Amino acid sequence: MSDWYRDFANSGVGATITKNLGLPRPAVLRRYEPGEPLLPGPVVVGSAGEGRLRLQVTDLLVDAGVTVSAPATGEDDGERSGAVVLDATGLTGPADLAAAHAFLAPAVRRLRASGRVLVLADPPADATSPAQAAARQALEGLVRSVAKELRDGSTANLLLVPAGAEPALASPLRFFLSGRSAYVDGQVVTLSATELTTAEDVDRPLAGKIAVVTGAARGIGAAIARVLARDGAHVVAVDVPAAGQSLAEVANEVGGTALQLDITAADAGTRLVDHLRERHGGVDVVVHNAGITRDKLLVNMDAARWDAVMAVNLQAQLDLTAALLAADGVLRPGARVVSVSSQSGIAGNRGQTNYAASKAGIIGMVRAWAPEFAARGTTINAVAPGFIVTEMTASMPLGTREVGSRVNSLQQGGLPVDVAETIAWLAQPGSGGVNGQVVRVCGQSLLGA
Ligand SMILES: NC(=O)c1ccc[n+]([C@@H]2O[C@H](COP(=O)([O-])OP(=O)(O)OC[C@H]3O[C@@H](n4cnc5c(N)ncnc54)[C@H](O)[C@@H]3O)[C@@H](O)[C@H]2O)c1
CATH class of the missing domain: 3.40.50.720 (NAD(P)-binding Rossmann-like Domain)
Incomplete structure (x- = not known):
């Protein structure tokens, strides 16, 4: 999944060729x-x-x-x-x-x-x-x-x-x-007005925290699990039973716990709350990352595609968050909820009326819940990734992938770790003044505001 063009443009001969042809030279980013x-x-x-x-x-x-x-x-x-x-x-x-x-x-x-x-x-x-x-x-x-x-x-x-x-x-x-x-x-x-002045260990700001990550078996979710664990959190990695094998591997790798759970199941909220209460006494960080696409032009979109995307990407986040809020003491003081939206939810995307609607809905949800979260001394925010290089994007036709990954100010796609780092920042105890925000992780994509 390396960026062949960026690597070529930064090689000795590649740098000369791209310079002479006036082609862009995407930088190797400081991470x-x-x-x-x-x-x-x-x-x-x-x-x-x-x-x-x-x-x-x-x-x-x-x-x-x-x-x-x-x-x-x-x-x-x-x-x-x-x-x-x-x-x-x-x-x-x-x-x-x-x-x-x-x-x-x-x-x-x-x-x-x-x-x-x-x-x-x-x-x-x-x-x-x-x-x-x-x-x-x-x-x-x-x-x-x-x-x-x-x-x-x-x-x-x-x-x-x-x-x-x-x-x-x-x-x-x-x-x-x-x-x-x-x-x-x-x-x-x-930022919002806050009294918070937490001095924290800058290398392990999440030490002692319990973090739930949905859709953690692969892709961006696995990267989030790794970064939260690196920053000190114990990660409860959630994914569907069908992804049980890779979920267990991610949970083992990060020294966390695997929880097989379809977040759209009727009892998903109860099961998550019970697990967190019984095994960990509560939760400090909740990352709603699980998401699916079922692309079709609107005129060809059947109800099943529409319903599946809404159920996973939006309704499950609403239901799980409501269940956590209702469960006395489970969402600990200073808790952080971070939802994964998408650039599609801001700019719209051809063939993605269902997906873009669900991801725009996340933004509405986060903004509406922010005052209640603030009143509890907690926060809720969204991140909206742009073109992120994953197994999914690696399988796109070369032309589509090249155009998709270059139309931003950094002239390259982001990595799952870039989304994960932004989420880990929002999850920090010191980030209490960031609430109800939507942070795009898109390299300043030309698509959308
Ligand atoms: N990859 C990108 O470029 C990109 C861009 C913008 C937003 N996003 C968003 O980032 C998130 C992660 O994307 P990804 O590319 O890593 O996707 P992915 O398909 O690689 O991983 C999604 C994970 O969610 C899990 N999942 C799906 N339905 C579930 C359910 N009902 N219950 C529990 N788990 C379930 C899947 O099993 C999978 O492990 C998604 O919300 C996606 O919409 C991705």
């Missing part, structure tokens, strides 16, 4: 390795507007062992940086954006390969005037465009930090700068 420094170089931190987060960001970065450098001056050829963080909080109107441009242009020019641009801002929805809302919203266009201009595996993302959400900053700051966010590009995440 997270436990124990490695957060970034391969210093971070340049600057502000536009009042910049109320700048000192906090600098302190957090220093605590994370990162060198913080002053903004570049003029055209000097200073050290190349691993990341650029712009604190754009406190903008009052469009005129303030000039400072953002003045800071970013020289800083981005000095960015290393697989560098990170992160812009922190106030949510447009909280603005007190149209001019202020305009300036805040303008940053989204700026960041999404920078993301499209960056090369060599670098990414740009926007983090909206409303007043009161400052204690939640550490976890997303670390995620967006780290290799965990390798395939998250051109995204906007809004």
Whole structure:
């Protein structure tokens, strides 16, 4: 499942050929390795507007062992940086954006390969005037465009930090700068006000946690199980009995437990709750990953295809989550629920009315449940993968696969581990300020917003 074109374009002769032909050269992305420094170089931190987060960001970065450098001056050829963080909080109107441009242009020019641009801002929805809302919203266009201009595996993302959400900053700051966010590009995440200040073991943030992963026997689910276990969780790996053999192998590999369960069964919620209560005393992380496709054009779609996809991809998530919420004490304080949606649920996809409807439904579900989860001190979020290289995509015709995997800013498909890393980040105790969000893991795909 290696990316033959990326490997060729980065080989000695391949680099020359692709350069001479003007062909794209997808980068080898920087991915997270436990124990490695957060970034391969210093971070340049600057502000536009009042910049109320700048000192906090600098302190957090220093605590994370990162060198913080002053903004570049003029055209000097200073050290190349691993990341650029712009604190754009406190903008009052469009005129303030000039400072953002003045800071970013020289800083981005000095960015290393697989560098990170992160812009922190106030949510447009909280603005007190149209001019202020305009300036805040303008940053989204700026960041999404920078993301499209960056090369060599670098990414740009926007983090909206409303007043009161400052204690939640550490976890997303670390995620967006780290290799965990390798395939998250051109995204906007809004934090919520929270009191959380959890200091955690950054290499094993899920130590002592119990995590359920549905559809864990293979593909993205198996990758999620591996990453959650690597981060310290005991994983309860769930899949249908027919996948029992591979499920057992994944559970053994990660030192977890296998639970054979068809999540669409009438008693699935009861069985899951009973298992978690009896064997583990509750659950901290629930990842709704199991999903199926039954593609047909709408006009040819029979009821069986429609019903099967809705049952697995949407209704089961609603029912299992409701069962966990209703079971007193099973969903532990600080619990995290993460649902796997899809780019199809945002952009739509030919032949996938059933699948796209189910995956869009996930987004509606997560947003509607977020206030109740917040009131309980827990969170619910969705990740929406784009083109992810799996056994399924490997069997696509070459042309379809090549087009599908290249139409994004990173010019390559993502890996199951990229989806897993994003889910593991949302599952962290320190991610309590991220709630009701939909995080795309799509390399800034050209499909959909
Ligand atoms: N592969 C991609 O590019 C991609 C893109 C966007 C979203 N997704 C989503 O990511 C998730 C994982 O996708 P994947 O590519 O790894 O799929 P996959 O088919 O390789 O794995 C899905 C797993 O879910 C299990 N499953 C199916 N029905 C079940 C049921 N009723 N009860 C319990 N388990 C059940 C299957 O047995 C399988 O092990 C899905 O929700 C999918 O829609 C995938």
